[in-house]
Amino acid sequence: xxxxxxxxxxxxxxxxxxxxxxxxxxxxxxxxxxxxxxxxxxxxxxxxxxxxxxxxxxxxxxxxxxxxxxxxxxxxxxxxxxxxxxxxxxxxxxxxxxxxxxxxxxxxxxxxxxxxxxxxxxxxxxxxxxxxxxxxxxxxxxxxxxxxxxxxxxxxxxxxxxxxxxxxxxxxxxxxxxxxxxxxxxxxxxxxxxxxxxxxxxxxxxxxxxxxxxxxxxxxxxxxxx
Amino acid sequence: xxxxxxxxxxxxxxxxxxxxxxxxxxxxxxxxxxxxxxxxxxxxxxxxxxxxxxxxxxxxxxxxxxxxxxxxxxxxxxxxxxxxxxxxxxxxxxxxxxxxxxxxxxxxxxxxxxxxxxxxxxxxxxxxxxxxxxxxxxxxxxxxxxxxxxxxxxxxxxxxxxxxxxxxxxxxxxxxxxxxxxxxxxxxxxxxxxxxxxxxxxxxxxxxxxxxxxxxxxxxxxxxxxxxxxxxxxxxxxxxxxxxxxxxxxxxxxxxxxxxxxxxxxxxxxxxxxxxxxxxxxxxxxxxxxxxxxxxxxxxxxxxxxxxxxxxxxxxxxxxxxxxxxxxxxxxxxxxxxxxxxxxxxxxxxxxxxxxxxxxxxxxxxxxxxxxxxxxxxxxxxxxxxxxxxxxxxxxxxxxxxxxxxxxxxxxxxxxxxxxxxxxxxxxxxxx
Numbered sequence: 001x002x003x004x005x006x007x008x009x010x011x012x013x014x015x016x017x018x019x020x021x022x023x024x025x026x027x028x029x030x031x032x033x034x035x036x037x038x039x040x041x042x043x044x045x046x047x048x049x050x051x052x053x054x055x056x057x058x059x060x061x062x063x064x065x066x067x068x069x070x071x072x073x074x075x076x077x078x079x080x081x082x083x084x085x086x087x088x089x090x091x092x093x094x095x096x097x098x099x100x101x102x103x104x105x106x107x108x109x110x111x112x113x114x115x116x117x118x119x120x121x122x123x124x125x126x127x128x129x130x131x132x133x134x135x136x137x138x139x140x141x142x143x144x145x146x147x148x149x150x151x152x153x154x155x156x157x158x159x160x161x162x163x164x165x166x167x168x169x170x171x172x173x174x175x176x177x178x179x180x181x182x183x184x185x186x187x188x189x190x191x192x193x194x195x196x197x198x199x200x201x202x203x204x205x206x207x208x209x210x211x212x213x214x215x216x217x218x219x220x221x222x223x224x225x226x
Numbered sequence: 227x228x229x230x231x232x233x234x235x236x237x238x239x240x241x242x243x244x245x246x247x248x249x250x251x252x253x254x255x256x257x258x259x260x261x262x263x264x265x266x267x268x269x270x271x272x273x274x275x276x277x278x279x280x281x282x283x284x285x286x287x288x289x290x291x292x293x294x295x296x297x298x299x300x301x302x303x304x305x306x307x308x309x310x311x312x313x314x315x316x317x318x319x320x321x322x323x324x325x326x327x328x329x330x331x332x333x334x335x336x337x338x339x340x341x342x343x344x345x346x347x348x349x350x351x352x353x354x355x356x357x358x359x360x361x362x363x364x365x366x367x368x369x370x371x372x373x374x375x376x377x378x379x380x381x382x383x384x385x386x387x388x389x390x391x392x393x394x395x396x397x398x399x400x401x402x403x404x405x406x407x408x409x410x411x412x413x414x415x416x417x418x419x420x421x422x423x424x425x426x427x428x429x430x431x432x433x434x435x436x437x438x439x440x441x442x443x444x445x446x447x448x449x450x451x452x453x454x455x456x457x458x459x460x461x462x463x464x465x466x467x468x469x470x471x472x473x474x475x476x477x478x479x480x481x482x483x484x485x486x487x488x489x490x491x492x493x494x495x496x497x498x499x500x501x502x503x504x505x506x507x508x509x510x511x512x513x514x515x516x517x518x519x520x521x522x523x524x525x526x527x528x529x530x531x532x533x534x535x536x537x538x539x540x541x542x543x544x545x546x547x548x549x550x551x552x553x554x555x556x557x558x559x560x561x562x563x564x565x566x567x568x569x570x571x572x573x574x575x576x577x578x579x580x581x582x583x584x585x586x587x588x589x590x591x592x593x594x595x596x597x598x599x600x601x602x603x604x605x606x607x608x609x610x611x612x613x614x615x616x617x618x619x620x621x622x623x624x625x626x627x628x629x630x631x632x633x634x635x636x637x638x639x640x641x642x643x644x645x646x647x648x649x650x651x652x653x654x655x656x657x658x
Contacts, residue, residue: 098564
């Protein structure tokens with residue numbers, strides 16, 4: 001058990017006074033182990049993104065505990081939790097996310113630069129990742145020059161930059177054509193094989209063949225996929 | 227990456243940063259202009275207040291007693307006691323000598339003209355150059371103390387050019403009209419002590435009794451009245467602090483009624499009563515009395531002018547802070563997705579706040595420097611428009627404005643930084 005969630009729920013208020021609310025995730029258990037790729041399927045609004053965010057240290061659960069090893073993630077202070085996200089989590093958020101003032105190469109390098117000096121080999125690794133996701137020729141371009149699919153691939157390269165041991169990918173193949181979908185899924189599979197715990201939330205049935213474990217999210221609860 | 231992001235933000239959000247810089251520049255310019263004027267306004271307002279004339283009169287002690295006894299006003303002639311001309315300069319040596327803006331002595335006498343009519347003749351300084359024992363040099367006289375005189379014909383008597391003993395004179399319009407004289411004409415006058423032909427250099431309109439008089443140099447009047455080295459009175463224009471309870475107590479009950487501590491405070495404050503007291507100490511056998519309305523008005527005008535400028539400065543800076551607050555908050559909202567991403571990849575709140583604050587401070591420095599020079603221009607425009615002279619730029623304003631800009635910028639950025647700290651990456655990355 002590497003990263004796990006125990007009875008986690010996330011309640012969102014619909015109104016400011018809290019008179020009305022809903023559960024995005026309800027009393028859910030999940031554990032992600034090193035060397036496995038877990039795929040979660042489910043309809044939009046079923047709670048997949050909320051669960052990923054809670055596992056990634058970005059959203060505190062209303063109830064339940066998220067553990068990394070023996071540590072309760074949300075008992076860490078801001079400094080420790082930020083460092084945890086930087087060192088251990090490779091987050092691929094949904095949609096197009098980029099630091100618009102930096103080039104594509106700098107965007108990919110950004111997780112390695114946040115906590116100090118650039119290490120030897122960082123640039124060559126970033127370039128290698130860009131080559132792997134097929135946008136090496138766009139290294140010096142600015143994010144606003146990229147298409148949606150290219151931005152997605154840049155985000156994947158960025159998530160892998162620090163060789164994280166946990167990769168959380170929210171719709172990683174959205175906006176990608178078939179060829180690039182295969183490339184990205186292969187890449188995530190490779191990460192699992194090198195020992196990372198990979199969790200992807202997706203609608204793409206293609207992902208099923210790459211996953212060790214397949215789950216379904218339904219109305220905030222996880223269940224084994226049929 | 228830190229500096230690259232800042233550089234990128236500064237250039238890629240050029241229009242927003244220019245708006246912030248302009249907002250800061252406007253606040254800084256008003257603060258610069260107002261602070262410089264405020265610090266320089268004392269001198270400027272003093273120059274303006276000279277138009278009100280003297281606010282202290284000094285007469286011999288004996289005359290003062292008679293004036294008080296018979297309730298005579300300053301225009302009436304009293305007994306023939308005199309002050310010494312040599313003592314006049316001592317006025318500038320009192321504790322509050324720096325607040326003495328101008329002064330002039332008077333010798334009054336009655337002269338008989340060729341048509342046997344009697345006319346009042348006053349001897350005084352016009353623009354007398356004075357070299358004090360302290361080494362200070364200054365020009366004093368009625369030229370600035372009677373700045374409202376309208377010289378209808380000819381010009382002001384220039385003592386420094388024409389000398390003090392050559393019989394130059396200025397004549398009031400009513401008298402000049404009656405005698406049919408104008409500048410360049412001569413006027414023969416005589417007294418029991420002598421006679422003299424005066425050369426009329428100007429005809430003035432004072433709007434008062436002085437229009438029926440002759441004004442000449444002090445030496446000429448002393449010669450005609452036989453009072454060489456003596457004077458009747460002195461008018462003094464001094465910058466004073468408005469009276470408070472302490473000053474009123476000292477004025478009504480005398481300084482002797484004050485406790486030693488109160489006396490010290492009173493003596494070391496530029497109340498009109500303490501300046502009068504110090505003049506009396508400096509000039510033997512004299513009584514210095516305030517022309518209270520003028521003295522109080524001057525102090526009040528100066529205080530109110532400075533208060534107005536402080537309020538304008540505070541309001542302009544408050545306006546700038548509000549403007550900065552809106553612009554920076556809008557900037558953070560626009561970049562919430564990026565800020566969320568930075569948090570997601572492990573950036574700590576203080577680092578992200580540091581990026582935003584550094585951007586704003588750099589913009590503030592640019593805006594502040596531009597604002598300082600704009601303020602310099604505003605100050606000169608205001609100086610020329612209101613005081614007809616340039617405003618001296620005080621170096622101490624630079625650090626004050628710099629500190630104010632930093633405070634205003636940081637205060638204006640607080641709502642944006644609070645918003646930034648509250649941003650939840652999970653929500654903004656999900657597009658909420």
